[in-house]
Amino acid sequence: MDILSNLALGFSIALSPWTLMLAVIGCFIGTIVGALPGLGPSNGVALLIPITFSMGLDATAALVLLTSVYYGAMYGGRISSILLNIPGDEPAMMTTLDGYPMARAGRAGDALVISGVASFVGALFATIALALVAPMLARVAYLFGPAEYFALYLLAFSTLGGIASKNQAKAALASAIGLGIAMIGLDNSSGFPRFTGGNLHLADGVDFLVAIVGLFAVSEVFVFIESHGKGSAIGVKLDRVTIPWRDIWVTRWTMLRSSVLGFIAGVLPGAGASLGSFLTYMMEKSIAGPKGGFGTGVVKGVAAPEAGNNSAAGGALVPMLTLGVPGSGTTAVLLAVLMTLNITPGPTLFANRPDVVWGLIASLLIANFVLLLMNVPLVKIFVKVLSVPANLLLPGVMMVSFVGIYSLTGSYFDLLLMVAFGVMGWLFRKLDIPTVPVILGILLGNAMENNLRQAMTLSNGEWQYLFSSGISITLWSAAVLGFVAPLFLRRIIKRPATPMEAMGEHEGTPPPKQRTD
Amino acid sequence: MRGATRVNLSKGKGDRLFGVVVVLGALAYANAALNLQVGFLTDPVGSKTFPLLVAGVCLICGLVMVLKPDPDPKFPSGATWGLMAVAVLTLVAYAYMLKPLGFLLPTTVAAAILSYLIEPRAKFAALAGIGLSIGLFVLFRFVLGLGLVGLPRGL
Numbered sequence: 001m002d003i004l005s006n007l008a009l010g011f012s013i014a015l016s017p018w019t020l021m022l023a024v025i026g027c028f029i030g031t032i033v034g035a036l037p038g039l040g041p042s043n044g045v046a047l048l049i050p051i052t053f054s055m056g057l058d059a060t061a062a063l064v065l066l067t068s069v070y071y072g073a074m075y076g077g078r079i080s081s082i083l084l085n086i087p088g089d090e091p092a093m094m095t096t097l098d099g100y101p102m103a104r105a106g107r108a109g110d111a112l113v114i115s116g117v118a119s120f121v122g123a124l125f126a127t128i129a130l131a132l133v134a135p136m137l138a139r140v141a142y143l144f145g146p147a148e149y150f151a152l153y154l155l156a157f158s159t160l161g162g163i164a165s166k167n168q169a170k171a172a173l174a175s176a177i178g179l180g181i182a183m184i185g186l187d188n189s190s191g192f193p194r195f196t197g198g199n200l201h202l203a204d205g206v207d208f209l210v211a212i213v214g215l216f217a218v219s220e221v222f223v224f225i226e227s228h229g230k231g232s233a234i235g236v237k238l239d240r241v242t243i244p245w246r247d248i249w250v251t252r253w254t255m256l257r258s259s260v261l262g263f264i265a266g267v268l269p270g271a272g273a274s275l276g277s278f279l280t281y282m283m284e285k286s287i288a289g290p291k292g293g294f295g296t297g298v299v300k301g302v303a304a305p306e307a308g309n310n311s312a313a314g315g316a317l318v319p320m321l322t323l324g325v326p327g328s329g330t331t332a333v334l335l336a337v338l339m340t341l342n343i344t345p346g347p348t349l350f351a352n353r354p355d356v357v358w359g360l361i362a363s364l365l366i367a368n369f370v371l372l373l374m375n376v377p378l379v380k381i382f383v384k385v386l387s388v389p390a391n392l393l394l395p396g397v398m399m400v401s402f403v404g405i406y407s408l409t410g411s412y413f414d415l416l417l418m419v420a421f422g423v424m425g426w427l428f429r430k431l432d433i434p435t436v437p438v439i440l441g442i443l444l445g446n447a448m449e450n451n452l453r454q455a456m457t458l459s460n461g462e463w464q465y466l467f468s469s470g471i472s473i474t475l476w477s478a479a480v481l482g483f484v485a486p487l488f489l490r491r492i493i494k495r496p497a498t499p500m501e502a503m504g505e506h507e508g509t510p511p512p513k514q515r516t517d
Numbered sequence: 518m519r520g521a522t523r524v525n526l527s528k529g530k531g532d533r534l535f536g537v538v539v540v541l542g543a544l545a546y547a548n549a550a551l552n553l554q555v556g557f558l559t560d561p562v563g564s565k566t567f568p569l570l571v572a573g574v575c576l577i578c579g580l581v582m583v584l585k586p587d588p589d590p591k592f593p594s595g596a597t598w599g600l601m602a603v604a605v606l607t608l609v610a611y612a613y614m615l616k617p618l619g620f621l622l623p624t625t626v627a628a629a630i631l632s633y634l635i636e637p638r639a640k641f642a643a644l645a646g647i648g649l650s651i652g653l654f655v656l657f658r659f660v661l662g663l664g665l666v667g668l669p670r671g672l
Contacts, residue, residue, distance in 0.1 A: 054663050167587060173539060173578035179571045180546060187564045192554040194564060195546070218608075225600055225634045226593050391636040392645045395628040398608070399653055406615060407663045415612035423605060430590050431531055449567040453560050461561030 003131060010358030013060060014366055022057075022065045023363050027370045030072020034079070035382050036393065037086040041073035041313075041330040042436075043216040047397065049337055050209055050404030059341045060356055064363040066337055067317075070330055071123060071364060074273065074313045075371050078115040078306055079382055083108060091273035091309035094281040098294065098301025105297050109241040114299050115306040116375040117248050118255050120368060122307035125259035126266065126314020127364045133267070134350070134357075137322040141347040144323070146454035147466045151475035153448040156325045158483035159268060160437050168487060170433040178441015179448065181206050188446065189453065201413040208336050208442045210405055210414045214421025215428075215435045216333075217401045222426035224394045241379060244299075251303040254284050262308035266315020266328070273328055276312025277305035314364070321345050321357065324447070329436035335443055529586025536586070539579030547572035600634050607631065619668045624650040 013019060033044030045066050052062045077092030082099035095115060102111040144152065157175040184195045185205025196202040261283060262276035284304035285294040294301045316328040324345040326332040338345050343356060350357055375382070405418050428435050459465030467473055550568035593601065607630045614623040629646025633639060657663045 051657075051661065051663070055661050169578045169581035169585070170587075172574055173582070176571050176574040176578065180568070180575065183568050183571065187553075189560065190555060190564050192564070194553055194568065195549055221631060221635075222601055222604065225604055225631075226597055228636060389636070389641075391632040391638065391641060392649070394635055395631040395645060396649050396653070398631055399624055399628055399649055402611065402615065403620075403653065403657055403663070403665065407657075407665070412612050412616060415615070416609060419605065419608045419612065422608075426601075427535075430592070431535055432587060432590065449562075452567060453562040456561040 002135070006135075006354060006358045007131065007362060009354060010360070010362030013355055013359035014064065014362035019061060019064050019359070019363060020366065022061055023068045023367050024370055026065045026068025027072040027367050027374055030069035030074075031076035031079075031371065031374055031382050032072075032385050033069065034073030034076025034092075035385055036076075036388070037080045037084065037386075039220070039397070040077065040091075041070050042212075042333050043220065043397075044069055044073045045330055045333045045337075046209075046212045046216040047400055047404065049333070049340070050213065050408040051400070052337075053340060054404070054407040059343060060359045062337065062341060063356065063360050066334065067360060067364060068367045068370075070334065071310075071313065071367050072371055072374075073330075074123070074310050075116065075119045075375050076382060077309075078119065078302075079112065079379070080386055082111045082115065082302070083383065083386065091277050091312070092305075093274070094277040094305035094309075095302060097281065097305075098297050098299075101295070101297030102299075102302060107297070110244045110247060110299070111297075111302050112379050113241060113243055113376050114247055114251065115302045116372065116379065118251065118258070118303040118306040119310040119375065120372040121255040122259045122262055122310035122312075123314055123368050123371070124365070125256070125307075126263050126311040127361065127368060129263050130314050130317055130364075131361050134318050134322050137318060138347040138350040141322050143471060144347075145469075146451040146458065148469060148472045148475065149451040150448060150455060150466065151472045151479065152323060152325055153444050153451070155475050155479040155482065156319075156440065156444070157437060158479040160434075160440060166432060168483060170431070171437055172483075174428070174434050174437035175441050178438040178443075179445040180441070181211070181438070182442045182445020183449070188450070201411065205446075206417065206442065207409065207414060208439070209340065209408065210418045211421050211442050212333055212336055212439055213401045213405055214418040215425035215438060217397055218418055218422025219425025219429065219435075221394045221398050222422060223429065224390050226426075241377070243376070247299045251300050254300045254303050255307040257287075258284065258304045258307035259311040262311030263315040265308070266312030267318045273309040273312040273316065273330075276315070277309035280308030281305045321349060321360075322347060325444070326440065329439070332436060332439050332443060336439075339443070529589055531589045531592065532582045532586030536579045536582030536584075539575055539582065543572045543575035543579055546575070604631060604634050617669065619666045620654055621650050621667050622669070624653065 014023070029048070030041075030044060033039045033047075034041060048066060048069055052065060057065065074091065077087060078095045078099065081087045081092040081095040082103050085096050085100040087093040087096055099111045099115060102108065157172075160171070160175070180195075182205070184202055185193065186203055187194050193203055258280035261280050262273075265276035265279050266273060268275075281294075281301065281304050284300050285292065288294060288298075288300060292298060292300065313328070313330070316326065316331045317334075320326045320331040320335055322345070324335065326335045335345065343349065343353065401418065402415060405414055425435050428438070455465055456463075459468075467476060547569055550565050550572060553564050553568075555564055607627050611623050611627040625646040627646075628649040629642045632645040633642035636642075654665060654667055658665050658667070
């Protein structure tokens with residue numbers, strides 16, 4: 001078995017005390033980041049990237065740390081969903097639907113434990129599936145030429161925009177803006193500057209880390225200034241946490257089904273964890289039927305989305321590692337990590353750097369067990385984090401962003417650019433324009449253009465070459481379908497009530513008694 | 518889907534305005550692309566095609582936003598716009614000051630202002646500024662080993 005020897009290699013790297021320590025630290029920071037409302041996996045990883053690099057960690061160590069943060073944040077997102085009815089991050093939104101009613105009914109501890117176990121099942125399934133599927137997909141990826149890659153990038157943009165957003169025009173605009181920003185700098189085939197306006201600072205192009213930290217972290221501060229810190233930092237106390245073995249047993253099939261579906265949703269380029277939790281919740285809701293009582297605080301309603309989104313988080317790593325196309329916002333950020341480390345994702349990664357791939361997979365497996373321990377018996381530590389007030393937390397986030405970018409680039413110009421991206425992120429969020437496609441555009445823009453140019457050079461300028469292979473035709477069709485289909489599906493499938501609406505339904509009942517002492 | 522609301526021009530102002538900005542930006546971008554310097558040896562696609570495609574997509578999307586705007590979000594009130602402007606100015610000043618003045622002083626001031634903007638509690642904000650500045654300096658300089666300069670070089 002190839003996989004076993006590969007895993008053995010991975011564990012020989014991941015089990016060193018240094019890597020193990022980084023994984024534990026990453027899990028801890030990640031869970032905190034995930035639990036804090038307003039900071040999700042993408043912000044968390046984005047904030048830490050510049051710092052990680054300034055510390056001079058090597059490739060494997062940096063990857064282990066940052067992916068542990070990623071997995072940790074996926075676990076942590078549920079904590080504020082359940083206790084505050086505020087999703088700690090977007091994928092945890094579905095967890096509010098049953099998690100918060102459970103907390104109101106005095107079962108906050110049970111909900112946290114069940115969702116923690118569900119997260120573990122989902123993430124473990126996904127990591128194992130990743131180890132099995134990724135090498136296979138990597139072999140398929142060898143068949144990809146420039147025309148296929150161009151179509152694949154297009155597919156990523158169209159599904160990311162199509163499925164994840166409410167307005168196709170805005171999603172497409174976000175992608176195009178990102179691609180447009182990527183063009184800034186020296187043209188790598190002619191060597192002449194493009195769109196720099198004569199500014200020397202822009203000759204190297206816009207650093208994607210600056211854009212990521214600006215859009216994901218700095219913009220958060222403006223959001224909080226606008227809301228005056230409302231909706232965060234409510235003092236929450238949790239009485240005691242016991243393990244509801246019966247409930248966990250009852251949800252075993254829910255967890256497994258959701259893990260499988262979530263993984264598939266994660267692998268699809270552009271779809272990601274939010275779709276995973278949405279689909280799994282809807283699936284379990286329809287399996288249970290009206291008698292299932294979904295939305296009133298049932299354990300399956302907590303287990304399904306958590307297994308789903310954690311499994312999708314692992315699934316999203318598959319296209320990122322094998323094709324270099326991220327399946328979600330956070331994997332886009334992780335792609336930025338790889339690119340900064342000079343690691344080119346794709347099929348060659350599996351052949352040339354097995355230490356990176358398998359070290360990563362092994363450390364994900366380890367991170368899962370660490371996270372289960374942190375999130376079930378030790379969950380009370382993270383609940384305390386929720387009481388950090390916004391007027392301390394957000395200035396802190398801002399200062400960390402500045403230090404990170406400054407220590408990485410040492411340029412005031414990049415700091416100004418970061419602030420500009422922060423303002424842009426706030427405005428886009430206000431207008432409901434997704435920001436993840438912008439990041440994806442900046443990350444993939446140059447590769448996309450290069451592939452187009454290479455394809456055209458290979459074919460001597462024949463445009464038909466772009467549609468000449470079976471793979472590229474499939475990808476083009478999927479891209480068109482992924483962009484157009486949601487226009488129609490959106491009328492048929494109604495999204496379930498958002499947390500706010502769900503809260504409205506309970507207006508008659510008294511507010512939950514969260515301070516138990 | 519939202520056909521009934523679209524007759525009223527005052528609805529969806531945000532989207533319309535932004536759409537106009539996008540259209541103008543796309544035209545400017547396309548113009549810049551057309552005037553790009555091109556080398557002697559070029560491939561069939563060249564340096565201009567891809568940027569022009571991107572500008573085209575932006576143009577279409579901008580037009581769609583002008584013609585079919587979504588309902589407006591809740592925009593902040595006048596006072597809040599002022600607060601956000603102060604925040605941006607603070608951050609810009611911080612970006613310029615970080616190098617000449619070192620980490621500690623600008624960070625204390627900037628963090629305190631941001632904290633005050635989020636929630637106007639002066640004492641808390643001042644303490645948050647001092648605490649964050651010292652705490653983060655210790656963390657970055659001594660725990661993570663980043664080369665931060667604490668105070669202005671003259672001191």
